[in-house]
Amino acid sequence: MCPPIVPVSSSLLLSMSFAAGTFSAGASANPLHLMLATVDNGVPNNPLPLIIYPRVGLHEVEEGEEEDIAGWFEKTFAQHHWTPRWRYPIHPYTHYHPNTHELLGVGAGWAEVLFGGDNGRMVTLRAGDAVLIPAGVGHKQVAASEDFFCVGAYPNQMEPETLRDDKSLLERSQERISHVPLPESDPLTGGEGALTHFWHPVAQH
Numbered sequence: 001m002c003p004p005i006v007p008v009s010s011s012l013l014l015s016m017s018f019a020a021g022t023f024s025a026g027a028s029a030n031p032l033h034l035m036l037a038t039v040d041n042g043v044p045n046n047p048l049p050l051i052i053y054p055r056v057g058l059h060e061v062e063e064g065e066e067e068d069i070a071g072w073f074e075k076t077f078a079q080h081h082w083t084p085r086w087r088y089p090i091h092p093y094t095h096y097h098p099n100t101h102e103l104l105g106v107g108a109g110w111a112e113v114l115f116g117g118d119n120g121r122m123v124t125l126r127a128g129d130a131v132l133i134p135a136g137v138g139h140k141q142v143a144a145s146e147d148f149f150c151v152g153a154y155p156n157q158m159e160p161e162t163l164r165d166d167k168s169l170l171e172r173s174q175e176r177i178s179h180v181p182l183p184e185s186d187p188l189t190g191g192e193g194a195l196t197h198f199w200h201p202v203a204q205h
Contacts, residue, residue: 030054031194036137040117042167043096043138044174048202050115051132051194057105058128069128073105073151080190082153085160089149090141094118094165098173100158100180102133103187109148115139117165130188132195136177138165155183 033049057069074084082103090104090113110126117138125131133139141148154160163169182203186193 031198033194033198034115034121034123036116036120036134038116039170040119040138040165042165042170043094043117043120044098044136044170044177045096045116045120045138046134046136046177048134048199050134050137051198052123052125053130053132053188053194055126055128056130056188057107068107070105070107070149070151073107073130074153077103077105077151077153077187080185080187082155082187083157084151084153086152087149088152089144090139091162092141094138094140095162096136096138096173097133097160098136098163098176098180099161100154101135101183102160103130103153103155104133105130105151105153107149107151109145111144111148112142113139114142132187134199135180136173153187155181155187 032052032054034052035047035049036045037047038045057072070087077084087107090111094114094117106125106127106129108127110124112122112124113131114120114122115133115137120138122142123131163173182199183195185191186195188194
C-alpha cells in the first residue's frame with residue numbers, strides 16, 4: 001500500500017517509513033511531506049520529514065516575476081539565508097549529508113529520485129519543484145531527462161559533506177545529524193510555511 005501524501009494544511013504528522021512507490025510532486029499545488037525516519041542499511045534518514053513544494057518556481061515564472069526558474073530559485077534561496085552552491089543533476093548513487101539540511105530547486109527537465117535509501121520512496125520531480133531534504137536522508141537520481149538540473153542550497157553558508165550508504169559510518173552520522181540546527185523559518189517564504197508546519201512540531205517531541 002502506498003503511504004498517504006499530506007498537504008500543508010493538515011496538522012497530522014505520520015510517523016512511518018514508506019515502501020517503494022512513485023508519485024508525482026506536481027499532483028498537488030500544496031507542499032507535501034514524506035516521513036523517512038527509519039534507518040535503511042547505512043542510510044540514517046531523519047525524523048524530520050522530507051518536504052516537497054510542487055511547481056513553486058514555475059508559478060513565479062508564469063506570473064512574469066522571473067525569466068528563468070533557476071534564477072528565481074537562486075534569488076529566493078539567498079534572500080532567505082540558504083546559500084546557492086551549485087547547478088547540477090543529483091548524484092546517481094545513494095548519498096546523504098550528515099552536517100546540513102539541503103534545499104533543491106529543479107531548474108529544468110524532470111527526474112525520478114529515490115529518497116530514503118533502497119527501501120524508500122521514488123518521487124518524480126519536474127521543473128519548478130523544490131525539495132527540502134533533512135540532514136541524513138538518502139537520495140539518488142534514478143532516471144532523468146537530458147536537460148534536468150537542480151539549484152542546490154544550504155542554510156547559513158554551510159558546506160555539505162557527502163557520505164554514501166555505509167553501515168560503518170552510521171552511528172557517527174546519527175550523532176552528527178542530531179546536532180544539525182533547526183531552521184527558524186521556511187526557505188521559500190522567509191517566514192512561516194511548510195518547514196515551520198512540519199519540522200517544528202516534530203523537533204519539539
